[in-house]
């Protein structure tokens with residue numbers, strides 16, 4: 001078990017080692033050596049794996065691109081987790097308004113899937129590696145999971161709206177983070193995804209109002 005303090009120290013060391021003029025080939029080699037987590041690979045190299053960068057003529061400073069790739073991968077994990085949660089709800093929901101809610105969840109899942117594609121591709125455009133592996137998603141996601149088997153349709157609507165709202169809040173924060181970092185393109189992507197998440201939340205939450 002590696003302590004948080006040690007992790008921070010090794011991350012700082014890894015950051016310090018990655019200079020703008022370091023060869024991309026060397027960085028890729030670090031990644032390849034690190035990938036199997038073999039006995040003779042130090043933790044520092046494992047940390048470098050997260051920061052592996054590919055050559056690009058994109059003129060954003062590398063430090064900005066590294067920060068944006070981390071941010072994009074964090075939100076990518078949220079989006080993939082949210083997609084799975086909404087699909088789970090689509091399959092298992094029962095009760096009054098079944099067809100309407102079942103179909104709505106499918107539409108929301110489609111929008112979230114498109115969002116995950118945009119997030120992943122932006123990370124690669126900036127010279128990074130898009131991390132869509134299942135084990136990484138489980139570790140990285142910040143969205144609380146909905147229950148395995150909820151008692152009725154209203155519970156599914158409530159649970160999905162809570163997860164959508166959490167995702168929407170994180171994406172909204174990311175707009176400001178990207179803007180402050182000077183990456184208007186990533187900020188614009190997050191703005192678009194935020195608007196879409198807000199709209200989906202509206203559609204789902206509308207099912208929570210009781211009839212008069």
Ligand SMILES: [Fe+2]
Nearest residue numbers: 090091102106
């Ligand atoms: Fe389906």
